[in-house]
Amino acid sequence: MKKIITTVLACFLIAGCSSTPKTENASCSYTQEGLMTATYDLKAENNEITVLSLKMIYDKAMFGNIDFxxxxxxxxxxxxxxxxxxxxxxxxxxGVKTTVEIQDTIIATIEMNLKEADPDTLKNLGFDFSNTDMSFDKVVQDMKDQGFDCK
Structure with a gap:
């Protein structure tokens, strides 16, 4: 009887461990001519991107060196x-949250929860993910190939 209970408990333990999703994060940045930095923060579960956040930091030189x-x-x-x-x-x-902060620079952030956001809404914002491989590994590699620094 002890062997059966031990075996059943071991099966439940193994099943519980295997259902835990693998989570991954990456941050990929690119600076254009020292005036603007774009940073994409990616969150994924089981190699599928679930949250994509775009942070744009604009230097005040883009606005005539206005002292904000x-x-x-x-x-x-x-x-x-x-x-x-x-x-x-x-x-x-x-599924879309935005913030804009004005300090020494302007920081605009768009966070998209890809599980909640409507694909047509994202498409209207310029983020068309249809017919795109949105696997975490592929997107990070593509960004590196385009010159982004990913960590």
């Missing part, structure tokens, strides 16, 4: 609204 510390909160809010409306992003997009 001297602009008013109202002007910052107007800049943030302009950035978001130009990108086509609205607050009611399921």
């Amino acid at each position: 510390a001297t602009i008013t909160e109202e002007e910052k809010a107007q800049m943030i609204d302009a950035i978001l409306s130009q990108s086509g992003i609205s607050e009611d997009m399921k």
Whole structure:
């Protein structure tokens, strides 16, 4: 009887361990002419990307070296609204979160939960993943091949 119980418990333990998803993360960055840095943060389960985050950091030189510390909160809010409306992003997009911060630079972040976001919405934002191999290993390798520094 002890052997049967031990065997059954061992099977449950092995089954429980094998169902744990393998998670992976990568961060891939590229700087263009010192004015803008794009960083993609990827999260994956079982080699399938589940969350894709794009962070764009714009140097103030792109805006005529404006000292962002001297602009008013109202002007910052107007800049943030302009950035978001130009990108086509609205607050009611399921699976898509955005933030824009203005400090010494402008940092715009788009986080897409690929399990929740509507593919047509992503396509309208310029992220068309249809007919694309979105496996974690493939995307990271493709980004490295395009000159991104991935960690």
